[in-house]
Amino acid sequence: MKVSILSAVVLFSGMAMADVYTIDTAASRIEWKAGKKIGSFHNGDIKVKSGKVETDAKGSVKNVDVVVDMKTIANEDLKDSPDYQKKLVGHLSSDDFFKVDKHPEATFKLKSISPKTGSKDEYVVKGELTMIGKSEAVEFPAKISAEKGMLKGTATIKIERLKWGLQYGSGSVFKTLTADKIINDSFDLTLNLVAKK
Numbered sequence: 001m002k003v004s005i006l007s008a009v010v011l012f013s014g015m016a017m018a019d020v021y022t023i024d025t026a027a028s029r030i031e032w033k034a035g036k037k038i039g040s041f042h043n044g045d046i047k048v049k050s051g052k053v054e055t056d057a058k059g060s061v062k063n064v065d066v067v068v069d070m071k072t073i074a075n076e077d078l079k080d081s082p083d084y085q086k087k088l089v090g091h092l093s094s095d096d097f098f099k100v101d102k103h104p105e106a107t108f109k110l111k112s113i114s115p116k117t118g119s120k121d122e123y124v125v126k127g128e129l130t131m132i133g134k135s136e137a138v139e140f141p142a143k144i145s146a147e148k149g150m151l152k153g154t155a156t157i158k159i160e161r162l163k164w165g166l167q168y169g170s171g172s173v174f175k176t177l178t179a180d181k182i183i184n185d186s187f188d189l190t191l192n193l194v195a196k197k
Contacts, residue, residue: 023051
C-alpha cells in the first residue's frame with residue numbers, strides 16, 4: 001500500500017481559532033510502492049474515504065482521523081498488461097495480503113504532531129495506523145502548508161509490514177524462499193492530503 005494508510009496528516013498548528021477541516025477525498029491521494037528483494041517494483045494508489053482535522057482555540061491540531069477505502073487498491077505500472085494487473089490487485093486484496101473483504105477500511109489517528117527544529121513547514125507526526133484489524137504506532141516527517149481555508153500536507157511513510165501480520169513472501173519468515181521470490185518487508189506510502197473548511 002502507498003495509510004498514509006494512511007495518512008496522515010498534515011496538520012498545521014499556527015491557526016488562530018478552533019476549527020474543523022474536512023479531508024477533500026477528490027483532491028487527496030495515497031500512493032504505494034512495493035517490490036521484491038531482487039527485481040521488480042510495483043506501484044499504485046488507494047483512495048481516501050473520509051477524514052477530518054480539528055484545531056483547538058490556539059490553532060493547534062488536537063485531532064486527526066483519516067479513513068482509507070482498501071477496496072480501491074489500484075495498480076499503475078501494469079497498465080499495458082491488464083490481465084496481470086487484475087491478478088496483482090486481486091492478490092493484494094486477498095487473504096495473502098490485506099484481506100479486503102474482511103477489513104475494507106484502514107484508519108489513521110493522530111497522537112501528536114510537533115514542529116521540526118529549524119523548519120517552518122516540517123513536522124514530526126506520530127499516530128496509530130490500523131490495517132487488517134491491527135493497530136500499530138507510526139512516526140514520520142510531514143511537510144505542511146496553509147492557504148485560505150485549506151491545509152495541504154505531504155509525507156512518505158515506510159511501513160514495516162510484518163507488524164501488521166503481512167508475512168506473505170517475507171524472507172524473514174519463510175527462510176526457504178529463493179531470492180527472486182522474496183518480497184521486501186517494508187513498503188512506502190506517499191501521502192498528498194488536502195483538508196478544507
